[in-house]
Amino acid sequence: MNRSECEALDRDDPLAPKRGAFAIPEGLIYLDGNSLGVLPAHVPGRVRDVVETQWGGSLIRSWNEHGWLALPRRVGDRIARLIGAPAGSVVAGDTISVNLFKLLGAAAQLAGPRRVILSDDGNFPSDLYVAQGFRDLVDDGYALEIVAPEEVVDALDERVAFTMLTEVDYRTARRHDMRAVTAKAHARGARVIWDLAHSAGAIPVDLAAAGADFAVGCTYKYLNGGPGSPAFLYVRPDLQDIVRPPLTGWWGHAEPFAFTPDYRPAPGIDRFQCGTQPILSMAALDAALDVWDGVVMRDVREKSLALCSLFIDLVEERCARHGVTVTGPRETAARGSHVSLRHPQGHAVMQALIASGVVGDFRAPDMMRFGFAPLYTRFTDVFDAVAIMAGILDTRRWDEPRYHARRAVT
Numbered sequence: 001m002n003r004s005e006c007e008a009l010d011r012d013d014p015l016a017p018k019r020g021a022f023a024i025p026e027g028l029i030y031l032d033g034n035s036l037g038v039l040p041a042h043v044p045g046r047v048r049d050v051v052e053t054q055w056g057g058s059l060i061r062s063w064n065e066h067g068w069l070a071l072p073r074r075v076g077d078r079i080a081r082l083i084g085a086p087a088g089s090v091v092a093g094d095t096i097s098v099n100l101f102k103l104l105g106a107a108a109q110l111a112g113p114r115r116v117i118l119s120d121d122g123n124f125p126s127d128l129y130v131a132q133g134f135r136d137l138v139d140d141g142y143a144l145e146i147v148a149p150e151e152v153v154d155a156l157d158e159r160v161a162f163t164m165l166t167e168v169d170y171r172t173a174r175r176h177d178m179r180a181v182t183a184k185a186h187a188r189g190a191r192v193i194w195d196l197a198h199s200a201g202a203i204p205v206d207l208a209a210a211g212a213d214f215a216v217g218c219t220y221k222y223l224n225g226g227p228g229s230p231a232f233l234y235v236r237p238d239l240q241d242i243v244r245p246p247l248t249g250w251w252g253h254a255e256p257f258a259f260t261p262d263y264r265p266a267p268g269i270d271r272f273q274c275g276t277q278p279i280l281s282m283a284a285l286d287a288a289l290d291v292w293d294g295v296v297m298r299d300v301r302e303k304s305l306a307l308c309s310l311f312i313d314l315v316e317e318r319c320a321r322h323g324v325t326v327t328g329p330r331e332t333a334a335r336g337s338h339v340s341l342r343h344p345q346g347h348a349v350m351q352a353l354i355a356s357g358v359v360g361d362f363r364a365p366d367m368m369r370f371g372f373a374p375l376y377t378r379f380t381d382v383f384d385a386v387a388i389m390a391g392i393l394d395t396r397r398w399d400e401p402r403y404h405a406r407r408a409v410t
C-alpha cells in the first residue's frame, strides 16, 4: 500500500473525528497507547476544576457535594459498558496487582479442596509475582502451575481451583478465547480471573456473555486515564455476596462511617473497595472516559485490525530483509491491538525510532512493541512509522552509541 491509499483510508475512517479530542504533540507518531494512552484535550481543565473548585473551595464537603465518595462506582459503571459487564459489577481503584490479590483471596474461598492456581508463561510477570506472594502468605498447599498459553485448556483439570490469565498477551498480542476457556474451566469446576490490561478499550470484551467469574484491568493504557490512573475489578453479580476480599478496609465496610471495630462487608461490589482513593486521578479518569461516549467497540475493533494488518504488511515488505520478524498470531481473531517485532538490536532500533519521533516501547529480550490505539492513530501514521523504521535499518543508524544506552523504563 502506498501513502495516498493510506490517506484515503483515513478519509473514510468513521473514528477519524475522535483524534481531535486528544492533545497529541505536533509531529509525534505515538504508537505506545497500549502502555500510556494519550491525554484527552479536555482533561486538564476538568482536573483544574476539581483541584481549585472542589478541593480548594469545597474542601471536605466535596466527598458528598461533588460525589467523591461515589466516584469509584460511577467510574466502574462507565468502564463496565466497555467490557460487557452489567452496572454494579465493576469498581475502579487501586492497581491491577492489588486488585488481583483481592480476587485471588476471593476465588480461594470457592476452591474447596483444590489447590492449583493455573496460569501461562505469556502472563504479565506482576500477575505471577502476586500469585506467588498470595500462595506463600496463605501457606495452605497452593501450587502455581505455569504452562504455555496454548496448553491452558488441556491443563484445566479437577485439581485447578482457578486460572489466572491475561486475555491479550502484553508482548505477542496473542489472544485467549475468553468464552471457550471460561466454559472449559467451568465444566471442570474451576474459576477464571481475567486480566484485561490489553483488552479494555482495545477489543470488544463481553464478560457477561463469557460468564467470567472475575476480572481486573487498568485504565492508563487504552482508556487514557493518565499515569498511574486507578485500575478496576469485576466480580460476577452472583458471586459478589458469597466471597469476601482479603483486604478488608473501611471503604469496603457495610457502614464505614459507623466506625465500629469489627469488619462487616458491604453488600455487592462495594466490598472490593479497600481504602481512600486518589480522587485527582479518579477525576482525570472520569473525564477521560468521555471520549468513549458513543463509541461502538465493533468500529474500534475493525480499525484496530486494519491498522495492525497494514503495519505487519509494510514491515514485511520493507524491514524483513534486515532481520525484523513479526511475532504473534496472524489470524485477526486471535490477536489484540498491538504488534511486537523481534530484532537482535531491537532496543537500539527502538531508541533510534524514538529519537526520530516514532514512539513505541521495548520488551526484553528483543521485542519492539507498537500499540495501535484506534481512537487517535491514523493509517498514515502507520505508513510513516514504517518508512522511518526502514530508513533507520537501511542506514544502520541504530548503531550509534547513544542508542545503546539502557534507561530504567524501556
Ligand SMILES: *Cc1c(COP(=O)(O)O)cnc(C)c1O
Pocket (backbone or CB within 6 Å): 095, 096, 097, 098, 123, 124, 126, 127, 166, 170, 195, 197, 198, 218, 231
Ligand atoms: C500493564 C499491565 C499490568 C499493570 O499492573 P499494575 O499493577 O496496574 O501496575 C498488569 N497486567 C498486565 C497484563 C499489564 O499489561
